[in-house]
Amino acid sequence: QVQLEESGGGLVQPGGSLRLSCAASGFTFSDYVMSWVRQAPGKEREFVSGINWSGTQKMYADSVKGRFTIARDNAYSTVYLQMSSLKPEDTAVYYCAASARLSLPTTEYNYWGRGTQVTVSS
Numbered sequence: 001q002v003q004l005e006e007s008g009g010g011l012v013q014p015g016g017s018l019r020l021s022c023a024a025s026g027f028t029f030s031d032y033v034m035s036w037v038r039q040a041p042g043k044e045r046e047f048v049s050g051i052n053w054s055g056t057q058k059m060y061a062d063s064v065k066g067r068f069t070i071a072r073d074n075a076y077s078t079v080y081l082q083m084s085s086l087k088p089e090d091t092a093v094y095y096c097a098a099s100a101r102l103s104l105p106t107t108e109y110n111y112w113g114r115g116t117q118v119t120v121s122s
Contacts, residue, residue, distance in 0.1 A: 002026035002111050004096050009116030012086055016120070020081040022096030022113055029077035033099045036070065036081045037106050038092035038118075048094070049081060050102050059102055064090075086120045093117050 008020040020036070035050035049070040050059045058070055069082040079096055093115040099108065 004098065004111055004113035006094065006096050006113045006116040009094060009118045011119045011121065013122050014087060014120055016086050017082070017084045018086065018118060020083065020094055020096075020116060020118075022079045022081075024077040024079070024096075024098070024111075027098070027111065029098075030074040032110070033102050033104075034070075034072055034079040035097050035099060035106075035109070036079075036094055037097055037109075038090075038094045039115075040089075040092040043092075045106055046092075047106060050099075051079065052102055057102060083118070086118075088120045091118060091120050 003025045004022055006022045012018050030053050033050055033052050036048040037045055038048050039045045048061050048064055051070045051072050055072050067085045072079045095115045096113045097109040098111040
């Protein structure tokens with residue numbers, strides 16, 4: 001059974017940091033691109049960041065470049081998202097997802113987690 005379990009969300013003040021983790025099981029983690037996608041209330045789902053199987057290729061949305069860093073540990077089947085200099089507009093539910101390639105639309109992702117809430121507010 002495929003599982004993607006996100007953790008690390010919470011309430012943080014503007015300018016603060018959070019580290020999200022996503023533990024995967026039930027599939028060959030190292031065969032997949034792993035991504036983070038977020039959805040704010042009343043808004044469309046938005047790609048945040050993706051990383052290829054080896055960690056040598058990374059993509060970021062323009063809105064998070066320079067502030068967020070994605071990483072993965074294939075030995076532990078885990079993907080991370082380090083978020084710094086957080087802004088209120090980063091408030092959303094953050095999902096991790098697995099796909100066959102980078103640059104695919106989110107509608108073609110294979111597996112999804114249930115999400116973790118990130119709230120940036122003073």
